[in-house]
Amino acid sequence: MSRRRILLVLAVAGTALTPPGLAADAGDVPQVDASPVMDPRRAVEYWTASNQSHADAADLPGHTAPPPGAERTPGMGRSPGTRSGVGRGVPDGSRLTPGGDVNGYARVARPYGGSAASRATGRLFLLDADGGRRSCTGAVVRSAGGLLVATAAHCVYGVSRRTGQGTWSSNLAFVPAYDGQGKGAPYGAWGVRRVWKPHAYTGAGMWDWDSVYDIALVEVGKRGSATLQDTVGAFTPMRGRAGRYTVVSMGYPSDPPYDGSHQLWCLGRTTVTPGYIRPMGTSGRLHTVNCHLYGGNSGGPWLDRSTGLLVGVLSSGAGDVPGDGYSVANPLGAEGYGVLVRQADPGGVYDALSVKGTRSPGRVTATVRMGGLMAAAQVPVTFRLPRGLSLAPGSSCAAVRQRVACTIAVVRPGSPARVSIPIKGRAPAHRKITVSVTSTSLDPNPRDNTHTFPNR
Incomplete structure (x- = not known):
């Protein structure tokens, strides 16, 4: 039985158990895993324009815990990017993006360097646990070192289908303001030096495949003396829990009908949906029915429309159920994002x-x-x-x-x-x-x- 099918069966059964081996005390401080140090130059050399154009979308996990009162129907829990699914789109009355397509997406105006948010959003290229070319989305975040990108943990760590072993993604490269129909990499490609994720994220089961643990930080190398933040700017992350926001979601969906060459955005209103909360302590996740986001958009930023602050990163969704599609992002709680950034950027002060x-x-x-x-x-x-x-x-x-x-x-x-x-x-x-x-x-x-x- 496939992993996604297992997730769906357990969710439909109403499973609400504490993950095996995890402490039940929500006050416990979660552990952080750091990848081995990688070679940024090697990653940049690998991701030629040709390889970039042949990168498939990293799977967008199906969300396994619907909001209270939502009726679960067959098909929930599947990735909207699965090619076997038939995308039916956001109902007309729920589509909020001006000029948005059936899934709520609209194209960001070119050139992508024209706005601060567009410059700080980029396409993250990687080789997955089995060496397949994949892509996600990432967001540059303010840091003392000026080199950090926030994304989803399922983009940087996975279980090999061949060996069954958990493995870090390799040859990661971040391209801010990527434009597959124009200059490609207007601010260059930035090879990744190191990655951090919650220890509880294993990529192996429902407890973390779609959970509050699905968040990661990526450190890129410098280009000469310049940092990524100096070059393209950065989002200010907002420490908080799930809540009601009007958000702008941005990213690079690359599952059909999308090809990853365009930076797209979607306007949505969020509610709170449950998440597996132990031991991280984050209560809830950001949920919207106004955007049916596709594979390749994983890790993309959700911005509070009124302030421009980064409130979450895309983790999961389902878009192939009529009238019941949605997308889910993880908020930037002190227990999750805060613990990661303390390890990834020890010179930074994140709550004063x-x-x-x-x-x-x-x-x-x-x-x-x-x-x-x-x-x-x-x-x-x-x-x-x-x-x-x-x-x-x-x-x-x-x-x-x-x-x-x-x-x-x-x-x-x-x-x-x-x-x-x-x-x-x-x-x-x-x-x-x-x-x-x-x-x-x-x-x-x-x-x-x-x-x-x-x-x-």
Whole structure:
């Protein structure tokens, strides 16, 4: 029985077991696997224009856990890129992309260097576990070293059909703004030096083939003294969990009817769908029915349309069931992406939230800053009021006795965010107000996460 068929059978049966051998404590810190050091020059030499044009799409896994309330029908769990499937497309009422085709895709305007998002999106070429020429999509992400690309783990690691052994992909090369109908590699090809993935991703079964573990980071080599980030820019990743966004998905689908020569995009609205959460701790994944994304698009960026921040990378989907196709991306949680980037870019700081407060008559205000390379979504901010003071009417924050809980939607690097609450009452002069902001284990200096207000 094929792996995809096994996934479908188990999913239909409603399997909800803890993966064998994995700890049940969601607080456990996941382990990271690093590939051997690779030869970037060898990869660039291998991926000639001819070899690039003959690269097949890496399989896009079928999503095995539909959103709550979704009725599972035969065919769910299959890759939309399988040639045996008959793509029926996004229903007319769900197609949001202006000028989009039946699957929701529209072509990005050429030249691809014309926009920051297009430059930072590229085609990732590789030889899979059996030496087959394949391609995925990758997104350049901000890093201290300037050399990192985010993609899906199933693009960089797989199980050989011949030997049954898990194997790193080889001869990986990233081509930002790839244009198969124009200049090909307007910013050059960047050979890969090393790859990182969650240890829990084995490529062998349902527990990771379609799960929160399906995310990876790729480090490319330099071209002379230039870094990839210096050359094409980079997306700012947003630390967060699955939620409701309007996203722009970008990538290079290369399963028929697509050939990988065009950079395409799709507009979608996301909801939260379950994912296998232990031990990574990420609650949920990003799910859209507005885009039926095809093989070769794996690892492609999902960008929050309102901010341009990177909120996830494409992991799985199904597009061959009428009215029931969808695509799924993994969010960039601190427990997943954060742990990977700490290994891949040890010189980078990825969570450095800090808070300071000011007080005026009848009101206190907290200013939250991000000193790291990631943005943070849904940041909890907590005011603690001394007895005698309480939250006054007119606030969207929630109070339980002297504790007032607020949430800031997004805190971006270099852009302070503020939250203010009205207060009433009178407290003794020696009783002080404090405010704290919640960061993660990635924060190197948690001491500045709490601030005590002056009395007056």
